[in-house]
Amino acid sequence: MSHIELDSYDWRLLRALQTNARLSNVALSEQVNLSPSQCSRRLQRLEQNNLIEAYFTQLNASELGYQITAFVSITLDKRVKNSDKEFKQAIEAIPEILECYSVSGDADYWLRVISENLPSLSSFLSESLSSLTCVRDLTSTVVLNRVKHAPSIPLPN
Amino acid sequence: MSHIELDSYDWRLLRALQTNARLSNVALSEQVNLSPSQCSRRLQRLEQNNLIEAYFTQLNASELGYQITAFVSITLDKRVKNSDKEFKQAIEAIPEILECYSVSGDADYWLRVISENLPSLSSFLSESLSSLTCVRDLTSTVVLNRVKHAPSIPLPN
DNA sequence: CCTGAAACATAATGCAC
DNA sequence: GTGCATTATGTTTCAGG
Numbered sequence: 001m002s003h004i005e006l007d008s009y010d011w012r013l014l015r016a017l018q019t020n021a022r023l024s025n026v027a028l029s030e031q032v033n034l035s036p037s038q039c040s041r042r043l044q045r046l047e048q049n050n051l052i053e054a055y056f057t058q059l060n061a062s063e064l065g066y067q068i069t070a071f072v073s074i075t076l077d078k079r080v081k082n083s084d085k086e087f088k089q090a091i092e093a094i095p096e097i098l099e100c101y102s103v104s105g106d107a108d109y110w111l112r113v114i115s116e117n118l119p120s121l122s123s124f125l126s127e128s129l130s131s132l133t134c135v136r137d138l139t140s141t142v143v144l145n146r147v148k149h150a151p152s153i154p155l156p157n
Numbered sequence: 158m159s160h161i162e163l164d165s166y167d168w169r170l171l172r173a174l175q176t177n178a179r180l181s182n183v184a185l186s187e188q189v190n191l192s193p194s195q196c197s198r199r200l201q202r203l204e205q206n207n208l209i210e211a212y213f214t215q216l217n218a219s220e221l222g223y224q225i226t227a228f229v230s231i232t233l234d235k236r237v238k239n240s241d242k243e244f245k246q247a248i249e250a251i252p253e254i255l256e257c258y259s260v261s262g263d264a265d266y267w268l269r270v271i272s273e274n275l276p277s278l279s280s281f282l283s284e285s286l287s288s289l290t291c292v293r294d295l296t297s298t299v300v301l302n303r304v305k306h307a308p309s310i311p312l313p314n
Numbered sequence: 315c316c317t318g319a320a321a322c323a324t325a326a327t328g329c330a331c
Numbered sequence: 332g333t334g335c336a337t338t339a340t341g342t343t344t345c346a347g348g
Contacts, residue, residue, distance in 0.1 A: 003220070014214070014216060017214040018213060018214050019211070020212055021178040021179055021213055022179060022212045024325085025324070025326090026324060026325090034333085035334055035335080037327080037333085037335080038332085038333065040324095040325060040327090041326085041327090041332095041333095044326090049220075050217055050220060051217050051220050051221065052214055052215070052216060052217065053216065054176070054177075054214075054308075055177055055179045055212065055215075056175065056178055056212070056213055056214075056215055056308045057171070057174040057175050057178040057209060057212050058209070058210045058212075058308065059171060059175065059209060059210065060207055060208050060209065060210050061310050063160070063207060063208050064208065064312070066310060069258075071260070071267065091304060091305050092305060095311035096311065097307075098305075098307050098308065098310070099303075099307070100304040100306075101300045101301070101303055102300070102301045102302045102304055103298045103299065103300055103301060104298060104299040105298045107298075109304065110228060110298065110300075139262075141260045141264075141267065142260065142261040143258045143259070143260055143267075145258065145259045146256075146257075146258055147245055147248060147257040147258060147266065148248050148249060148255075148256060148257035149255075149257075150252075150254075150256070151211070151213040152213075153221060153255070153271060154252035154253065181340085181341060182341070182342060183340075183341060183342085192317055193342070193343090194316090194317075194318080194342080194343065194344080194345095195315080195317080197342060198343085
């Protein structure tokens with residue numbers, strides 16, 4: 001993971017791409033004040049140096065039928081053999097679980113899940129999560145409203 | 158927000174774009190089995206119908222100096238006038254706060270924040286968050302490891 | 315609704331500086 | 332490193348099924 005020197009042009013490129021991953025080199029060149037060919041070359045360099053993890057499309061979940069987002073904190077039953085391994089395998093296989101983190105504190109894992117509505121969330125929690133033998137305890141927190149969503153990490157100028 | 162009929166080609170387009178927002182129409186046409194021109198037209202239709210919220214680039218946070226991700230749950234002091242408004246304004250202005258949700262349960266808000274390291278997280282929590290007069294209580298949970306991150310919502314075939 | 319071809323736009327790269 | 336010119340790719344419109 002070779003660290004490379006980034007200059008002001010690189011920051012501007014990254015900043016522009018954070019908010020719109022589909023910008024063309026021509027569009028980038030206008031925002032960044034470089035020629036399109038330089039944008040192309042610098043972007044290649046940034047990708048090769050692993051500064052860019054992915055280009056994602058964020059879909060409109062509620063238009064697609066998922067009205068509910070919830071966070072779920074999970075405590076595993078440490079008496080169950082290989083509970084971590086079993087849990088991780090289960091997590092990977094469940095598409096409604098969008099994110100999963102192992103965390104410090106009372107719980108072992110935090111999940112972000114989506115569901116169609118509250119009844120479906122309720123049955124998802126009991127049928128897909130509580131039912132796992134490795135899960136000892138589970139607390140869900142329903143999202144009422146998204147106040148901020150900045151997929152952009154702060155960058156220098 | 159007019160609901161439109163989506164067919165199998167649309168699902169495939171959305172599925173492909175979820176994991177790579179920069180796919181060209183030619184590349185999409187290969188994954189979807191349509192001509193490039195149809196991919197272009199359908200994608201325009203999907204965008205116009207608000208099924209796509211954003212194309213964003215996920216940067217490598219740790220390469221860029223942010224080693225720590227934490228979740229912070231916040232309870233506001235309801236005795237403070239306009240505490241919600243004051244809080245939301247503060248949130249918007251702090252770049253280390255990447256996401257903020259109002260939630261059900263004990264806390265009022267949940268945040269996802271990034272920080273350079275644990276000392277900087279510590280001072281961020283006390284100086285930028287606890288210091289807000291509207292904040293009554295705050296609990297932070299540090300992410301130890303990202304187990305799953307699927308920015309992809311499940312789609313039909 | 316679709317494909318395919320033509321006209322147009324953009325991307326990638328060699329080269330001169 | 333950069334811009335410019337060139338060639339390779341990609342996009343979009345339109346005629347036709």
